[in-house]
Amino acid sequence: MQKPLSRLTMRQSDERGALFMKQYFLPLCIRSDAHSQFPVGDTPALARDNGAVLRFGASTERSTPPMRWIRRAAALLILALTLTAEASATGQPSLAPMIARVGPSVVSVAIQTEGTVDDESLLNDPFFHKFFGLPEDATQVRQALQTTGSGVIVDASQGYILTSYHVVENASSIGITLANGDAYAATIIGTDPDTDLAVLKIRADGLTSIEMGESTELRVGDYVAAIGNPFGLGQTVTLGIVSALGRAGLGAANYENFIQTDASINPGNSGGALVDLDGKLVGINSAIIGPSGANVGIGFAIPITMAKGIMTQLIAHGEIKRGQLGTIIQDNNFDLAAALAVDTAAGAVVSEVVPGSPGAKAGIIPGDVVVAVDEAAVRNAAELRNMIASYPPESVVRLSIKRPKESLTITAKLRPLEAAKEPAPPASVEGEGLLSLVTLTAVGPESDAYGKTQGAFVAAMSDRSRAAAAGLEAGDVVVSVNRKDATDPQMVVDLAAASEAPLLLGVFRDGHVRFLVVK
Structure with missing residues (x-):
């Protein structure tokens, strides 16, 4: 009978480490004088991979390896020892300790709304319509509808939960279920449809706050885990990588700067946590692209760096007040950069400045290229728009600007963003x-x-x-x-x-x- 992995002996663990050394560490110390191909079977000291052909040096003479190989071998040695130690304790590398720590911070959200559904009762039969004198269009009835989503506890002492706006939109009642099964009623502290975020509050003791991370430190290829309540099944964890950063133009929100991931995000995951391998919150799961709303490996999360600013304002004021610069902007590109005689194709190009606006008063002119706000790099127009909107009115921002043969910093005081008004139809x-x-x-x-x-x-x-x-x-x-x-x-x-x-x-x-x- 095969032994359970959790009962590996120290000897077996040591054997794994020795095998790792034999397969990966020693070949790096072999001098590479010339390149030729050897079937794996012809090089007994090297890793076997089902007959694959690997490239190694033609000579197996021992010599002093270059420093870069020493550094690489040392890193692999540390990794081997780490994996060996982990295998000794758990049998295999695992995210279980991190998930056990983070799981209590992620909750399930149940929402009740009032809506109309098709009446499938017997009285909906046309015969009974005529018999009872019912109107022909009496085919729908109003009833309570229930949907599910997810949320993240961001302040245990106050009971604040961060979730997606579309999860709680039009809710008549909201229920929160913790990871341990305890259930509580929740109230809405504030919502922001423009970023698809909302803050809820419950009254409960013994809650666990999630640890905040920095989404600005994410790189494409970093591992992330999505935790939520897909399809109302209860807490579920999926693993993937960061597929892209700064995604916009999806139409999911007015201000978009999504993290794209292939970690499975399905209906019900919205409002849940996207965490790094340290268990730190880096995003709020928000949207998916796929037929019939199912996951096809393309999911999106709101960066926590963006969400924190929204959350702070919602908790303090119950609403979002955004600043406005008063400029019309567009993406920079190589052709524009050449025409404007600036040394970068990144940033946002100012195509128009509204008279009397903060931008005009600060000295911004058409043709300026904004490359940073308060020393945070601006890659495109959408990013500049998101950055400015993250500041409350009356904030003073420092804009790094490129002009022909000149770089300068301009300070502007933002004014309140006026809500867009639909033009009144002309009186007839x-x-x-x-x-x-x-x-x-x-x-x-x-x-x-x-x-x-x-x-x-x-x-x-x-x-x-x-x-x-x-x-x-x-x-x-x-x-x-x-x-x-x-x-x-x-x-x-x-x-x-x-x-x-x-x-x-x-x-x-x-x-x-x-x-x-x-x-």
């Missing part, structure tokens, strides 16, 4: 008399005449109207009535009402004014 005026069945509005961007002339834009009209019979068309701009200039819709209607038939309309169409007679 209904024509009277000879202009009956014609709807007029102010000249707006939808018109070719916008910025070229004033008058009344024909937004809609009936084919049965007198104006239509005279040749007036939707999209025309009426600029005069009986040779009197009209600058807005109401003026056109008033002039028409005060005039006797026929009406002589000056109409702007295709860049020119023509006359139409309405009678």
